[in-house]
Amino acid sequence: MTLPFAIIAGLTVGSAVAAMSLRNMVHCALSLVLTFAGLAGLYLQLNAEFVGLTQILVYVGAVSILIVFAILLTRSTEPKDEPSTVTPWVGISVAVGAFLTMALAVLASPVGKRIAAPAPEVSVKTLGQKLMTDYVLPLEVMALLLTAAMLGAVIIAMREKEGK
Amino acid sequence: MLGTGILKGMVETAKNFAGSYHDPERLTTVEYPEQRIASKENARQFPFLVHDTEDPMKGLRCVACQICEKECPPQCIYIVKSKDKRADYKGQMQFYPATFDIDLSVCMSCQICVEVCPFESIKMDTEFELSNTDRFGGLLVNKHQLAKSNEHYRKIHPTEAAASDAALAVEVAKAQAKAKADVEAKAKAAAEAKTKAEAAAAAGPVGAPASAPAPKPSSPAAAPAA
Amino acid sequence: MAELFAKLDALPVTLKHLLLGLLPGATPEWLVAVVSAVLSITPILAVFPLMFALTTVIERKGLGRIQNRIGPNRVGIPLTDIRLFGFGQFIADGIKSLIKEDVVPRAADKVVHFLAPIALLIPVLLTYSVLPFGKNMVPLDLPQTGLLFFFAVGASTELSVFMAGWSSRNKYSLLGAMRAIAQMVSYEIPLILSALTVVMIAGTLSLPGIVESQTELKFGFLYTWHLFTPWGLVGFFLFLTAAAAEANRTPFDLPEAESEIIAGYFTEYSGFKFAIFFLAEYLGLFAMCGLGITLFLGGWLPPVKLAPFTWVPSWCWFLGKLSALIVLFIWLRGTLPRLRTDQLMGFAWKFLLPMTLINLVVAALWHLSANSIPLVARWPLCFAMLAIPYWLLGRGFEAKFTKREYRFAN
Amino acid sequence: MSPLWCYLTVSALLFCIGLAGALTRRNAIMVLIGIELMLNSANLNFIAFWRFSETPETQTGLMFALFSIAIAAAEAAVGLALIITIYRHFRTANVDKVEEMKG
Numbered sequence: 094m095t096l097p098f099a100i101i102a103g104l105t106v107g108s109a110v111a112a113m114s115l116r117n118m119v120h121c122a123l124s125l126v127l128t129f130a131g132l133a134g135l136y137l138q139l140n141a142e143f144v145g146l147t148q149i150l151v152y153v154g155a156v157s158i159l160i161v162f163a164i165l166l167t168r169s170t171e172p173k174d175e176p177s178t179v180t181p182w183v184g185i186s187v188a189v190g191a192f193l194t195m196a197l198a199v200l201a202s203p204v205g206k207r208i209a210a211p212a213p214e215v216s217v218k219t220l221g222q223k224l225m226t227d228y229v230l231p232l233e234v235m236a237l238l239l240t241a242a243m244l245g246a247v248i249i250a251m252r253e254k255e256g257k
Numbered sequence: 258m259l260g261t262g263i264l265k266g267m268v269e270t271a272k273n274f275a276g277s278y279h280d281p282e283r284l285t286t287v288e289y290p291e292q293r294i295a296s297k298e299n300a301r302q303f304p305f306l307v308h309d310t311e312d313p314m315k316g317l318r319c320v321a322c323q324i325c326e327k328e329c330p331p332q333c334i335y336i337v338k339s340k341d342k343r344a345d346y347k348g349q350m351q352f353y354p355a356t357f358d359i360d361l362s363v364c365m366s367c368q369i370c371v372e373v374c375p376f377e378s379i380k381m382d383t384e385f386e387l388s389n390t391d392r393f394g395g396l397l398v399n400k401h402q403l404a405k406s407n408e409h410y411r412k413i414h415p416t417e418a419a420a421s422d423a424a425l426a427v428e429v430a431k432a433q434a435k436a437k438a439d440v441e442a443k444a445k446a447a448a449e450a451k452t453k454a455e456a457a458a459a460a461g462p463v464g465a466p467a468s469a470p471a472p473k474p475s476s477p478a479a480a481p482a483a
Numbered sequence: 484m485a486e487l488f489a490k491l492d493a494l495p496v497t498l499k500h501l502l503l504g505l506l507p508g509a510t511p512e513w514l515v516a517v518v519s520a521v522l523s524i525t526p527i528l529a530v531f532p533l534m535f536a537l538t539t540v541i542e543r544k545g546l547g548r549i550q551n552r553i554g555p556n557r558v559g560i561p562l563t564d565i566r567l568f569g570f571g572q573f574i575a576d577g578i579k580s581l582i583k584e585d586v587v588p589r590a591a592d593k594v595v596h597f598l599a600p601i602a603l604l605i606p607v608l609l610t611y612s613v614l615p616f617g618k619n620m621v622p623l624d625l626p627q628t629g630l631l632f633f634f635a636v637g638a639s640t641e642l643s644v645f646m647a648g649w650s651s652r653n654k655y656s657l658l659g660a661m662r663a664i665a666q667m668v669s670y671e672i673p674l675i676l677s678a679l680t681v682v683m684i685a686g687t688l689s690l691p692g693i694v695e696s697q698t699e700l701k702f703g704f705l706y707t708w709h710l711f712t713p714w715g716l717v718g719f720f721l722f723l724t725a726a727a728a729e730a731n732r733t734p735f736d737l738p739e740a741e742s743e744i745i746a747g748y749f750t751e752y753s754g755f756k757f758a759i760f761f762l763a764e765y766l767g768l769f770a771m772c773g774l775g776i777t778l779f780l781g782g783w784l785p786p787v788k789l790a791p792f793t794w795v796p797s798w799c800w801f802l803g804k805l806s807a808l809i810v811l812f813i814w815l816r817g818t819l820p821r822l823r824t825d826q827l828m829g830f831a832w833k834f835l836l837p838m839t840l841i842n843l844v845v846a847a848l849w850h851l852s853a854n855s856i857p858l859v860a861r862w863p864l865c866f867a868m869l870a871i872p873y874w875l876l877g878r879g880f881e882a883k884f885t886k887r888e889y890r891f892a893n
Numbered sequence: 894m895s896p897l898w899c900y901l902t903v904s905a906l907l908f909c910i911g912l913a914g915a916l917t918r919r920n921a922i923m924v925l926i927g928i929e930l931m932l933n934s935a936n937l938n939f940i941a942f943w944r945f946s947e948t949p950e951t952q953t954g955l956m957f958a959l960f961s962i963a964i965a966a967a968e969a970a971v972g973l974a975l976i977i978t979i980y981r982h983f984r985t986a987n988v989d990k991v992e993e994m995k996g
Binding site: 258259260263266267269270271273274277278283284285286288 | 545548549550551552553814815817818819834873874876877878880
């Protein structure tokens with residue numbers, strides 16, 4: 094484990110914990126952004142520059158803004174003193190159990206000991222060529238999905254006509 | 258077409274920009290402390306008190322009638338009437354302001370004090386460089402600061418000052434005429450009294466004649482300066 | 484002679500290598516990397532904030548002249564009568580903002596309120612790291628993802644704007660932040676799409692690579708700036724429009740429309756934090772201009788390869804083009820009134836977005852027909868393919884916004 | 894460079910934090926944030942496995958991560974639109990209180 098990795102991983106996990114545990118939802122959203130940025134840092138460490146920067150562009154630039162808008166638009170009228178969680182211990186124990194299982198699996202597996210090969214030669218050009226040849230069907234499906242999602246989101250969230 | 262309006266506007270602003278370097282029409286700014294525009298005659302800022310003689314305190318026209326104090330809409334005038342009296346410009350015995358303060362930070366330059374003053378004693382000044390470092394007392398001016406000579410008034414508002422001087426001259430003339438008349442009447446009365454006394458002395462005492470020497474105070478309805 | 488100019492051109496690079504050579508031989512490698520980075524960062528941190536400072540004065544003077552005023556011309560050297568045409572103003576402003584009281588509203592979210600200006604300034608400064616300022620002068624060369632880095636980092640400023648607006652607990656701040664975010668998200672699409680045409684033609688995301696793609700010569704002396712192609716010409720103006728909106732410049736400065744919402748998202752900021760917002764805004768504009776120069780105006784290239792032009796160092800060309808664009812933005816600010824919110828959104832979605840998409844198609848056509856149609860026919864053809872949609876789309880706006888009936892004035 | 898298990902552990906941690914949040918928080922937006930976290934941890938796994946694979950040239954992991962990011966964006970948009978509509982109907986974004994079939 095190297096120092097940069099430790100710093101970024103610690104930041105990512107810490108802000109993820111904050112994102113799920115803080116009371117103020119805007120603080121949660123801002124911590125989530127930090128998690129996204131930390132993940133992008135991890136991607137960059139793994140020589141996935143393009144995906145890392147896409148992560149920042151999409152998550153920090155768009156998804157977090159969506160979440161923040163949603164939080165402000167649903168400014169809770171709920172009473173403040175109500176606990177923000179339901180029966181936390183059940184959920185947390187399920188999560189801890191899941192983590193222990195996965196961690197054991199990871200540590201036991203010989204794959205986990207694998208050391209990285211020298212940085213692979215990745216160019217955005219080949220990525221694009223692959224998208225247009227091998228992955229052209231998923232790409233088209235994705236385009237369709239994004240269009241459908243956009244239309245769906247607009248129609249769902251559209252204000253109903255007055256007097257209806 | 259979309260965009261032509263933007264281009265037209267940009268040409269116009271470019272003309273303004275270039276014109277500001279050579280065309281005085283397009284750059285009318287006066288760089289104030291160094292360059293000044295002569296004050297317009299109708300300009301007015303804050304009131305001041307007019308005095309006539311060399312000594313500002315002795316020559317104040319104000320008689321502390323407190324009309325302006327009562328009329329002032331923002332109530333920025335504070336007057337304390339004197340205990341004693343002294344002769345005014347007509348030689349009449351009048352009160353004078355022991356204290357006359359105006360809070361210029363409250364004054365709204367409405368000129369009502371000038372309108373109501375029967376004595377042509379409060380006028381509007383054109384002084385505007387009044388900035389001060391004292392936040393609370395700096396703009397509270399007393400009668401020493403307020404007193405300015407009639408010469409100053411003539412300089413800043415020549416037309417008004419002429420009208421005001423004329424009105425005062427009429428007053429003075431009236432007062433002098435009255436005084437003269439009074440003196441004459443007194444002399445006459447005295448002469449009459451004398452003759453009567455003599456006559457009485459000759460023909461025995463008779464009731465004194467009804468002579469009313471009490472001089473009327475100057476008319477309160479004196480026309481304010483036009 | 485030519486060698487001397489070449490040396491002058493490479494002066495910053497030579498200087499850096501000279502300074503790096505001063506390090507003792509036993510210096511560990513990571514320290515050399517750090518020193519090298521610092522040496523690259525320092526000129527950026529010196530030149531662009533200074534440029535911002537000068538721009539504030541020039542902008543005020545220029546706007547003054549445009550509005551038949553003189554503008555600031557007093558502050559010069561203190562305690563003397565030397566006025567320097569008012570160019571001491573920015574120092575006075577800087578000192579003022581440094582020593583002013585830093586007011587934080589009682590209800591504000593203190594931590595977020597404090598972090599917002601920092602979170603705004605850092606991404607803006609980061610965008611400079613991939614711009615090529617001159618030949619071999621790019622602080623961080625990302626051959627695969629340079630442009631994506633610029634946009635990714637630029638996109639994260641939106642969140643800082645939200646942080647500033649939300650943490651102030653002020654309705655004007657929040658309104659300003661919402662407006663700013665809606666505007667930035669809407670205009671980011673035309674911005675990226677108009678930049679994408681260049682990526683498509685140049686075939687690289689690397690910004691120095693994009694400049695290199697414009698070094699071919701036409702007629703033996705004219706550099707093939709992308710501006711000289713029909714799609715580049717239209718793309719450049721689309722890019723500038725979107726960049727003005729991204730940087731909150733007039734006529735798209737609704738987020739800080741003082742007549743409506745005071746100062747927008749930085750209403751509750753004072754003193755040095757306000758200065759940081761101001762600085763970040765201008766630095767963002769400069770970065771956008773720098774990107775526009777790199778993409779369309781040939782970066783650090785002179786317009787023609789002829790003797791007097793090639794003598795000027797490449798970084799001077801970059802800074803000169805940058806200054807020209809800044810002057811253009813000041814000029815626009817002095818000319819145009821502010822849009823309304825619905826006009827702003829309508830313009831982005833109904834005009835800029837279709838235009839950038841058409842531009843993308845035309846650029847592809849231009850690229851594919853390079854060998855089949857001669858330039859004399861190709862240029863007007865492609866230009867017409869852009870001009871006709873422009874005219875049609877623009878007509879919709881004119882019909883909507885120019886004819887206006889006044890009930891009483893007529 | 895850190896070995897693979899470091900990345901996998903971080904990913905597992907993120908997944909479980911997201912899971913815990915999604916299971917315990919009441920607010921629908923917080924549930925959505927938890928789901929986003931889980932998706933992201935999966936992405937980290939894709940990238941890590943790609944980087945440590947025998948044949949990184951195929952770029953399969955990168956592709957998968959890219960598609961996953963796109964899907965996550967679409968999911969966030971639709972999910973948040975749904976939450977806003979639910980909030981309009983019920984005046985709450987609390988998932989426990991939204992239990993009627995009729996809006």
